[in-house]
Amino acid sequence: MSRYDVARVKTGIPGLDDLIEGGFPKGTTVLVTGPTGTGKTTFAVQFVYKGAELYDEPGVIVTLEERAQDLRREMLSFGWDLKKYEDEGKIAIIDGVSSAVGLPSEERFALEEGLNVEGFLRYIYRVVKTIDAKRLVVDSIPSIAIRLREEKNIREVLLKLNTILLEMGITSILTTEAEDPKRGKLSRYGVEEYVARGVILLDFIEKDVELKRYLLIRKMRETKHAMKKYPFEITEDGIVVYPSGEIY
Template sequence: MGIMSEPFSGKRIKSGIPGFDDLIEGGFPDQSTILITGSTGTGKTTFVAQYIYKGAEEYGEPGVLVSLEERAKDIRREMEQFGWDLEKYEKQGLIAIVDGVSSISGIPSEEKFVLEDTLNVDNFLRYIYRVVKSINAKRLAIDSIPSIAFRLQNEGEIRKVLLKLNTILLEMGVTSLLTTEAPDPKGGKISKYGIEEYISRGVVLLDLQEKNIELKRYLLVRKMRGTKHSMRKYPFEITSRGVVVYPSGEIY
């Protein structure tokens, strides 16, 4: 077991992901920033959308989902396969989806929350702050960090932006999940820029591994400050009801 030094005695935020909270002492530490990292196709978007949706459905906690890779209407349609009616909770003011794609693509958007200026990081952060406050959000998900950082020229700029992002998130008082790419988790590189994990209180790695000539999904809690957690890999699946983790299942 990896026991971290900082004791965390505060509130836990339930993930809404069956089996996962058993691995992290009941949920994410309140008002923390957690990195969800993995290669393409590992389920990062589903993981963070489930966190926002279940927060509204099961716990009555408002949440903001910032989509920088897919249009809001595409997210809604994809999540319907799990029986999740995002629009229902949007109408109730429990979920806000920020469309950060349409304006980049030059496509007109009818969304309530549209990120017009993705070039200026300060404007981006101010806008997210306003949306969070407008629904009194307790949860926030940003999918994904590389979509914020890809226009930046060098590592120094990216580091500055990510530190600023983390400071603003902590000021908002939300529990945030941020997604990033893990280009080579087996080679030890678990985030695209090698910086993201240092601004996060926790790091959850999602990956695919070949076993018996088929790909299996596994999850590893790499870091969760103030939390006792296993350093083992646990199987998970994307089922008809979303992400399900098997904490007592086969470990491979």
């Protein structure tokens, strides 16, 4: 199959699909990495929300860094009513925070305390099947490792996660931290980028005494793409990428 025959999944992020031949390859796992504050969670949620809103594709969000109710409230600033699509069965949010901090969860979908890797993956699989999800977000990998107490075995955890995602044929975004990407360190553990089939870096660059955001596609299998830095903004409607923009 040539790359022109690859089924594509629209990202819902204006400007991005123009850079990756129309969208992510269907069924692929994409790592979105970058320092704190670059917009990784917004990027990931936009992928799921726009999938439900524009393309009638259900999606699951596994939130491991903030409570589901906080995520819903924050996304309303972009006009994204996650609850609306949850009620319609097009979005499911898995609360992975409450039990980790010893609080009961009021969410329909919530991870239990003490889950091992297999239990974690089985639960995600069940929720994906419940709403027949086509898209999945896990935010974030370091939080998986900490929550499951598996930091020493993170490569094995990620390989298992990636395998089950590929088996489900679901298109996924995993987020991670990159503390110093300019020195070549793209992820917290140094293995995440090798497991994923696509890697997108979000970062800052100083320009005119200001920090500007840029996006770099480091890897995207089955896809022809440029290795350039493209400016992007977080607007009142979400992330917008400027394919013809220049980064100096």
